[in-house]
Amino acid sequence: MVTQLVAGEYHLSYERQGDDLILQMGPQHPSTHGVLRLELVTDGELIKRITPHIGYLHRCFEKHAEAMTYPQVIPYVDRMDYVAAMSMELGYVLTVEKLMGLTDLPERLQYIRVIMAEFQRIASHLLAVGTYGLDTGAVTPFLWCFRDREKILDLFEWASGARLLYNYLWIGGVMQDLPPGFAEKAMEFLDYFEPRVKELNDLLSFNQIFIERTANIGVLPPDVAISYGVGGPNLRGSGVRWDLRKEEPYCIYDRFDFDVPVGTGEFGTLGAAWDRYMVRVREMLESIKILRQALDQLPGGDPNEAMPRRVRPPEGDAFMRTESPRGEIGFYIVSDGSEKPLRCKGRSPCFTAISAIDAIGRGGLIADAVAIVGSLDIVLGEIDR
Amino acid sequence: MRQYLLNIWNAFWTVLVGMRLTWRHLFIPAVTVQYPDERWTLPPNSRMQLFVNIDDCIGCRQCERACPVECITIDLIKAVPEDEREASTGHKVRFHVTKFDIDMAKCCYCNLCTIPCPTECIYMTPSYEDAAPDRFDLIYHFAKIPPEKIPELEEKARRFEEEEAAKKTKKKAAVAAN
């Protein structure tokens, strides 16, 4: 793989190759959602090749995790995908529990986990949808999405004390139980939020200008998506019905009744940017469905009953994948029986999404590059770790 | 041609639908909080600046060990028995805490340090306006023992230890003699 890269795939920046012009997009670019540099080889207005350059946000998460005890890794896992920290925590925590063979967890804990993960999914999709509107030139939806996202963050802050990096889901427990009255407040929010999704649809999703801008560009055919290993809304946008919550239910997702929205290609081509966008909007509605059921059934009791005092998994390894808002997040942890992991590997969904960008964007217009990157909803903190 | 006109009509119509919403929102009060003039109330368990109630700290170093970024530094001197006191929670304080520094510039506000504390004397407060012009102003010193007293305490601890050692050797010698 490396030799292949050396043998001519890489181009030195700012050098002209024949009639091609190399255009650098990023690392400081308002629409790259982090520090990403895209090297566009262009021929006139057309893109001949896109090479993503990553690593500007590398913080040595995997190496660093080896120097810390298992609970101490959780704040760092938060910082991988800072937009969906709860989902990251859930993935990591479930992996460690699998490694420890911890299965007998209190009912309340299981419900809290699902509630937090689904709220996080809504919050994350709100950010994705809002900023995508911004990328394509619509400012109002961005502000409205952030207004609603703030309300979710308020709920999180009430429960955990922090707004963005929670360190809330712990191995075998949570930092503190939900405050009294949380379920009612959360229900109140859902009642408020559900009509807002319709507003968003009226304002942005079915706006003809937005559709024209996104419906036929950045087409990711299903077979290409699968061969790149793309997951989550990006894969479902291509019409593949694959959701780990349905296929390999973890936590207690098999108890809830919800659908998996997929891209339909109702405007233009299947797997275009609009489909990926719309899957996110529809997923928010499904999350609301799950949340209503979970909040209704939320049992009492102490969620921290089974929390181990010392986390010391036996020798061995474990891999676990969960459905984060951006796709399949996987953790692979090797333990040598001590308090610190021997190896902790994160499998990042955004990394696979960005690796497919050449297949998506090749042959498109330069002006569409922003709309394509935005539709993939990548978070650079997670790619670089 | 028909498609073309339809597109234009659709664009107009959907923009109008959006405009109707925007109009309606014009009469909804704004959600923006004008920050320095207004503040919202934070929930009581907000995780902001750390605070240490040093009178209750028994010097067990649990918080130092729990911290993932190692931003807590604690120096201890063993107290002689007549200097031992009781914390308000009933725990014996067997150490003089001569240094208890928290580097809030490094802290990641993860709350891991407050959980293991046996006397619950380290906790997070909802105060968040603590910016400082100098990075070193963010190192908070919580220890109350003045630095000029440290040699004295050290001397005391050393003498006490010597005495103990002498006692022990004497005892050993006595045991051996028997």
Ligand code: SF4
């Ligand atoms: S909050 Fe976290 S980072 Fe800050 S001092 Fe406590 S353990 Fe260390």
Ligand code: SF4
């Ligand atoms: S855990 Fe509490 S008592 Fe122990 S050293 Fe830290 S602050 Fe002091």
